[in-house]
Amino acid sequence: MRRLVLIAVASISFAEVIWTDDLEDGNIDDWTITGSMNWALYDNEFQAHSGDFSLEYNYLAPWPHDTRAVTPEFTLPAADEFLFTWWWSGSYNYFVQQDNGDAFTEMRDTGSGDWVVLWSEQDAGVYTGFEWYEQTEILDSSWSGKTVKFAFHIIATDAHYWYIDDTMLSCTASALENVTRGGIKACI
Numbered sequence: 409m410r411r412l413v414l415i416a417v418a419s420i421s422f423a424e425v426i427w428t429d430d431l432e433d434g435n436i437d438d439w440t441i442t443g444s445m446n447w448a449l450y451d452n453e454f455q456a457h458s459g460d461f462s463l464e465y466n467y468l469a470p471w472p473h474d475t476r477a478v479t480p481e482f483t484l485p486a487a488d489e490f491l492f493t494w495w496w497s498g499s500y501n502y503f504v505q506q507d508n509g510d511a512f513t514e515m516r517d518t519g520s521g522d523w524v525v526l527w528s529e530q531d532a533g534v535y536t537g538f539e540w541y542e543q544t545e546i547l548d549s550s551w552s553g554k555t556v557k558f559a560f561h562i563i564a565t566d567a568h569y570w571y572i573d574d575t576m577l578s579c580t581a582s583a584l585e586n587v588t589r590g591g592i593k594a595c596i
Contacts, residue, residue, distance in 0.1 A: 496529075
């Protein structure tokens with residue numbers, strides 16, 4: 409008599425937070441502001457996703473604006489995928505209806521130097537101005553071991569406010585993965 413034995417193997421993914429910034433420490437010293445410098449830490453619980461603080465782009469003249477709020481630099485561990493998550497709120501009227509500006513989320517491999525657009529406010533379609541929306545961009549394992557930065561980029565003429573809050577970079581790996589790959593710590 410033959411017995412059929414079935415073994416079920418589940419792939420379980422674990423997530424590890426690499427970096428998070430809810431801005432509640434009241435400073436953005438580890439962020440870099442470039443261009444027209446129209447980014448600031450904003451202290452107003454009504455314009456924060458959580459807590460009291462958010463990162464605010466303001467529309468103050470002179471225009472045009474071409475400005476980035478850039479995260480610290482990260483060397484990514486070995487992982488199956490990376491998740492860059494943030495909450496955003498902005499003016500639909502000024503950015504979309506009047507088309508006075510464009511908001512982007514970008515990343516850059518510091519070895520290559522080129523910014524790559526991950527998301528644009530146009531990707532959101534129709535949204536309600538000044539409501540909070542969560543956005544997550546998924547990066548594949550080809551980013552393992554690379555040193556990267558992320559940026560919130562505004563190109564605008566008279567485009568009113570854009571807010572960023574609760575930013576997080578995390579990674580996932582299967583529980584069946586080895587702890588190290590090529591000397592790089594895996595994300596498990």
